[in-house]
Amino acid sequence: MSFDVLQEKIKAKKNPTVAGLDTRVEYVPPYLLKEYTDKYGETLEAAAGAILEFDRGLIDALYDVVPAVKPQAAYFECLGWRGMKVLEELIAYAKSKGLYVIADVKRGDIGTTATAYSEGWLGVTRVGSADCPVFDADCVTLNGYMGSDAIKPFLADCAARGKSAFVLCKTSNPSSVELQDMVAGDRVVYSVMGDLIQRWGAGTKGKYGYQALGAVVGATHPAVLKELRRRLDGVFFLVPGYGAQGGTAADVRWAFDELGRGAIVNASRSILCAWKKTGGDGHDYREAARAAAEKMRDELKEYITVM
Amino acid sequence: MSFDVLQEKIKAKKNPTVAGLDTRVEYVPPYLLKEYTDKYGETLEAAAGAILEFDRGLIDALYDVVPAVKPQAAYFECLGWRGMKVLEELIAYAKSKGLYVIADVKRGDIGTTATAYSEGWLGVTRVGSADCPVFDADCVTLNGYMGSDAIKPFLADCAARGKSAFVLCKTSNPSSVELQDMVAGDRVVYSVMGDLIQRWGAGTKGKYGYQALGAVVGATHPAVLKELRRRLDGVFFLVPGYGAQGGTAADVRWAFDELGRGAIVNASRSILCAWKKTGGDGHDYREAARAAAEKMRDELKEYITVM
Numbered sequence: 001m002s003f004d005v006l007q008e009k010i011k012a013k014k015n016p017t018v019a020g021l022d023t024r025v026e027y028v029p030p031y032l033l034k035e036y037t038d039k040y041g042e043t044l045e046a047a048a049g050a051i052l053e054f055d056r057g058l059i060d061a062l063y064d065v066v067p068a069v070k071p072q073a074a075y076f077e078c079l080g081w082r083g084m085k086v087l088e089e090l091i092a093y094a095k096s097k098g099l100y101v102i103a104d105v106k107r108g109d110i111g112t113t114a115t116a117y118s119e120g121w122l123g124v125t126r127v128g129s130a131d132c133p134v135f136d137a138d139c140v141t142l143n144g145y146m147g148s149d150a151i152k153p154f155l156a157d158c159a160a161r162g163k164s165a166f167v168l169c170k171t172s173n174p175s176s177v178e179l180q181d182m183v184a185g186d187r188v189v190y191s192v193m194g195d196l197i198q199r200w201g202a203g204t205k206g207k208y209g210y211q212a213l214g215a216v217v218g219a220t221h222p223a224v225l226k227e228l229r230r231r232l233d234g235v236f237f238l239v240p241g242y243g244a245q246g247g248t249a250a251d252v253r254w255a256f257d258e259l260g261r262g263a264i265v266n267a268s269r270s271i272l273c274a275w276k277k278t279g280g281d282g283h284d285y286r287e288a289a290r291a292a293a294e295k296m297r298d299e300l301k302e303y304i305t306v307m
Numbered sequence: 308m309s310f311d312v313l314q315e316k317i318k319a320k321k322n323p324t325v326a327g328l329d330t331r332v333e334y335v336p337p338y339l340l341k342e343y344t345d346k347y348g349e350t351l352e353a354a355a356g357a358i359l360e361f362d363r364g365l366i367d368a369l370y371d372v373v374p375a376v377k378p379q380a381a382y383f384e385c386l387g388w389r390g391m392k393v394l395e396e397l398i399a400y401a402k403s404k405g406l407y408v409i410a411d412v413k414r415g416d417i418g419t420t421a422t423a424y425s426e427g428w429l430g431v432t433r434v435g436s437a438d439c440p441v442f443d444a445d446c447v448t449l450n451g452y453m454g455s456d457a458i459k460p461f462l463a464d465c466a467a468r469g470k471s472a473f474v475l476c477k478t479s480n481p482s483s484v485e486l487q488d489m490v491a492g493d494r495v496v497y498s499v500m501g502d503l504i505q506r507w508g509a510g511t512k513g514k515y516g517y518q519a520l521g522a523v524v525g526a527t528h529p530a531v532l533k534e535l536r537r538r539l540d541g542v543f544f545l546v547p548g549y550g551a552q553g554g555t556a557a558d559v560r561w562a563f564d565e566l567g568r569g570a571i572v573n574a575s576r577s578i579l580c581a582w583k584k585t586g587g588d589g590h591d592y593r594e595a596a597r598a599a600a601e602k603m604r605d606e607l608k609e610y611i612t613v614m
Contacts, residue, residue, distance in 0.1 A: 046434060046435075074414075074424045078426045079441065081388045081389075081392035081394075087388075108475075109413055114381075120387070125354070125386060127349045127351065130348075130349035132349075134387040143450050143452055144486065145450055146475065147480065147484065147485035148482040149480045150482075168453065171453050173453060174456065176454050176456075177454065179452060179496070189496065
């Protein structure tokens with residue numbers, strides 16, 4: 001239950017970072033993609049094979065530096081069922097290496113549909129009398145626009161299977177202001193959502209004081225991070241927007257509590273594409289990713305000490 | 308571009324209904340599921356096979372009654388990659404029968420991630436120099452909580468490939484009030500979203516006067532349908548919540564303009580599970596579904612004449 005498992009992995013590695021596996025085909029070094037297109041032609045099958053090998057290599061390079069990985073479903077879905085098969089394999093592989101896996105799916109639907117999503121990503125799907133695990137991630141991201149009907153089925157799987165979920169609150173992108181910053185009564189929409197997240201997750205706190213339902217709050221709004229950290233006691237934060245999108249270590253420190261807990265910061269491109277900055281042809285993508293992840297860990301250490 | 312293609316199919320069949328393929332395993336007649344579990348055991352493979360056959364049978368029974376089908380991604384995702392393979396096959400099959408396919412995915416993400424989702428569902432994924440179609444639906448559902456960053460990549464594929472999209476506005480479920488009905492300035496959140504949808508889709512109107520970006524507005528709020536129909540000129544509505552959720556033909560008429568255009572009403576369970584009410588063992592599921600779809604068409608005809 002709750003984010004205890006994640007918090008312990010963060011503590012063990014002294015690193016509140018999650019590596020986002022946002023693996024666009026263009027992020028795979030050309031030599032590696034070529035191996036697969038030579039074999040399978042310029043097909044979805046080739047792309048899926050190359051991405052599987054690339055991401056497995058990244059996991060091998062990162063598993064003792066970062067506590068968690070966050071595969072982004074879109075980059076697997078855009079390869080069709082072959083991509084989804086790769087995603088299933090990668091989640092299992094990352095877990096076998098002791099990594100906490102956050103499936104970044106941002107699903108949001110209601111009733112039995114939300115139940116089906118939760119079964120697929122966190123729980124099990126029942127076929128006859130058998131319970132079949134599917135993607136079986138440790139955690140998912142969700143969209144709460146439709147209200148608690150979209151969240152409750154996931155909370156049931158969190159309780160039954162020790163999983164957790166993050167709901168979008170204030171996102172890191174420029175157009176997040178269009179809806180999320182609208183004034184609603186004496187609050188703004190993202191505060192309303194934050195309060196809902198806290199309410200929906202009530203009663204699920206673990207030993208570190210954090211409930212099973214967390215919030216996504218972007219690194220690009222440090223003042224908002226500060227405000228929401230104060231407001232949303234017991235709500236774990238997933239913080240995207242570090243690095244490429246402009247968030248710095250000085251910005252994200254506000255996501256953490258006084259013990260350096262309660263948040264995890266995502267970096268994707270800066271790690272995945274680190275090989276593009278070494279001057280090589282990408283054969284060093286593992287070492288480059290590892291060095292980038294270590295650099296980020298050390299940057300965060302300047303501001304955050306996880307206790 | 309825009310909803311012209313859908314509007315023409317609606318007109319040809321004199322039926323503004325979409326059949327939702329929300330195919331939970333429990334909706335498959337037991338005799339049919341057994342054929343697959345006998346062969347593959349109680350596995351995801353068996354469930355995927357049974358659902359493929361069931362949904363193909365439904366499409367055969369419905370394709371000359373309804374203009375469109377709406378597969379719900381969750382019920383395929385919860386079967387893992389095998390389910391996604393079935394979904395690819397079903398989308399292609401429905402299109403081969405002349406049906407308009409709305410992939411009910413409710414995706415919402417930003418930047419290159421939104422682009423990847425759009426490539427997967429509406430566009431093509433580029434591998435090397437090849438453009439590979441993936442799910443290739445005619446239309447998707449989207450979640451706009453993150454703002455225009457989550458919508459624009461889809462509009463590009465709509466323009467390039469004659470597709471369209473619906474964004475969640477006011478949903479049919481009870482907890483939609485929690486965020487969507489919050490007062491925001493002189494509007495409520497769902498009106499803000501409706502206005503954003505109209506603004507994001509500006510400049511994409513087709514010959515019937517509807518833009519390529521529509522709105523999801525639930526049948527369970529007739530007063531809201533009336534209000535939003537007046538407010539959102541040129542915005543096509545997808546109306547869930549008919550039947551099982553309580554919406555009636557008298558309720559949903561407010562979604563249409565004075566020419567009976569501009570909206571499509573979804574029904575899922577009442578069609579998929581019609582066989583459960585005939586007293587048989589499900590061998591008549593096709594005929595039962597067809598009869599239910601014809602009944603709904605005739606109910607709507609009492610209130611709406613599509614010109």
